Amino acid sequence: MSDPSTASIVSTPPAHQPTEIGGPTNAGLPDNARREKPRGLLGDAWRDLRRKPLFWISATFIVIFVVMAAFPSLFTSASPDYGELSRSLGKPSGDAWFGYDIQGRDVFARTIYGANASIVVALLSVFGTLLIGGTMGMIAGYRGGWVDALLSRVADVFFGLPFVLGAIVILTTFNGSGTSNSEWKIKFLVIASLVVLSWPVVMRLMRSSVLATKEADYIVAARALGAGTGRIILKHLLPNCLAPILVYGTIMVGSFIGAEATLSFLGVGLKSPVVSWGIIINEAQNLIRVAPYLLFFPAAFLVAAVLSFVMLGEAVREALDPKLR
Template sequence: MTDQQQKDLQHDEVQAGTTTGLAAPSVDVTSSRQNSLWSDAWGQLRRSAIFWTGAVLGVIFVSMALFPSLFARGVDPRDCDLANSKGTPSAAHWLGFDQQGCDYLANVVYGARNSLLIGVLGVLGVLLLGVVVGAIAGFYGRLTDSVLSRIADIFYALPLILGALVLLRVGPSTGLPVISERGPGAVAVALAAFGWMTAMRLVRSQVIAVKSSDYVAAARAMGASDFRILVRHILPNAVAPVLVYATITIGVLIAAEATLTFLGVGLQPPAISWGLQIAQGQSLLRTAPHLVLFPSIILTLTVMAFILMGDALRDALDPRQRS
């Protein structure tokens, strides 16, 4: 745009403001649309019983992970007495005792930290890989899109649990420090490495749909760099489906961690997690069923909480789902 054209545009804006008696407003169409989307979504969520059910459960379990001593009533999960081995629930010990005579309520409460930590770290890894690869593939297209999409297809051929199991099995022999020890970080990396493809496809499709918009063309005409266009104009309009997917995936990865730990390739003692408790209690199912029942119930409720929030958020952000 030449200097003369800019002056003419400014003159027209002044004239419009003079005619109406008001100053000509400067309207950011993209920001207005985003604000309207999230405002409408919040209005829908406030009326959703499903969202509030998931949110209340989620807050309880996150609080349990952050402040376990409050929920465990100050009991140390490693303070054990073999005389109480496999003790049944009572008024003094609500969930009974495990095989080592440790208070089981304290163990279940402290198990929330590792399980939720793996879920959150895994989702962050999924978003990092998925958003970056999907944004590059969708924005540049052509050969770049083809290569990155085929790489994603290769990873799609391996199921999440199987891929993470293999990586955790061979991880110590590779010498890689990230997965050399089966701690929460190693399990989260293994799950993220084989769980990013759906996020990548979501971002890619959104970027392809948004990059042809008029405001993107205007930003390009004004000399904005590709990075600025992606970060400031495209990705903010592609975040809604990714946010829904991330919320649901936290629950999926928590269940996946429990599965890997149950199979013996996830967390290892002396770590505390729901998957370890279920694995250790399976051989005592007939004599002490509470050792499997209680961590299974808490694990199920945690996974359900994030899935309920994700489903409610999806419906709120999709106008077609609104009544």
């Protein structure tokens, strides 16, 4: 007959061992590894982005520019349109950080308020381009056949139009010097010209993504189970085809900011009394030798905004593409 104390020791398993079959298989791993859940594409991309200084720098600048465009009064209390000829071409000082233009207007205030027109036009243009180009690319890639051929040929026609020349023709036709248009009508014309000339690129990106995805096993399985076209597109195709479109859209915001400034500088885009970076640069070009600061400061803001969106797009592209990690 065995000793009861000895029997109790033998029959009781150690506390650190599993007491039943099928217990935790990650025993001995760190606690954070045991708690970590599987991540998808966006989760991996966000984890990679958080480690990139370039992402945080560009995102910080973008947040500043967006807040500046939405709430310019937070950055300056001066009016961008009020001027006094007595302070014409005044140099930068404590009262006016960027100096005064030839009409005695505060250049710092005009630069701050100029962010609104440039960024709003760029964001709305990108939204329209992604919506139209993405929709047509989805239809062309999913339907195929004559639908794909027709939409692709239409896109080829717009591809043949030079971007700057096409925008100048559109804006000169509908926004000529002899017409008086409201501020929002002028902005709409600029947005429309940018969308009309840019959607074919997004259409081709979406089309190629759909063609590479629509024959995947999970799409075939969903179709075999009776899923309709709308469900397949919205639940399966669209989430898996958005990555290249989002990357291109982020970079395109910076490109459209530069395009709007270029068209306004040429005198066919936004016009006074609207305040934008392109208009400020246009007004300062003839005074570059007398007052170079009139051109330098708005141009610096323009370059910083364009580079911020381009760098953010590059960082997102590297995070979403496993080959570039």
